[in-house]
Amino acid sequence: xxxxxxxxxxxxxxxxxxxxxxxxxxxxxxxxxxxxxxxxxxxxxxxxxxxxxxxxxxxxxxxxxxxxxxxxxxxxxxxxxxxx
Numbered sequence: 086x087x088x089x090x091x092x093x094x095x096x097x098x099x100x101x102x103x104x105x106x107x108x109x110x111x112x113x114x115x116x117x118x119x120x121x122x123x124x125x126x127x128x129x130x131x132x133x134x135x136x137x138x139x140x141x142x143x144x145x146x147x148x149x150x151x152x153x154x155x156x157x158x159x160x161x162x163x164x165x166x167x168x169x
Contacts, residue, residue: 091128093168097121108161110142113166114153130168141167 096117104113118139120132121128128139143151143165144158158164 092121092124092126095124097166100166104158104164106156109155109167110144110151110159110164110166111155112151113142113164114140116137117168128168139168143167 086114099120100117103116118131119130121139130136130141131139138153140153141150142153143149143160149165151165162168
């Protein structure tokens with residue numbers, strides 16, 4: 086659990102530095118999956134009960150469990166990413 090928690094922390098820190106206006110939430114999902122797999126792990130959300138993504142990606146009024154999409158983030162958007 087410690088190792089997976091440390092990986093989650095590293096990936097989230099990296100995502101915070103790379104997310105910017107114009108980036109789609111699908112691109113964020115793909116980046117997260119690549120970082121997870123490059124670390125020798127696998128995204129536990131992906132495939133769980135048919136969920137097709139590695140992260141949940143919620144923007145603005147979406148509270149939780151948003152699906153990554155082609156939505157391009159805009160300046161001032163509130164973006165949240167969750168995963169297990």
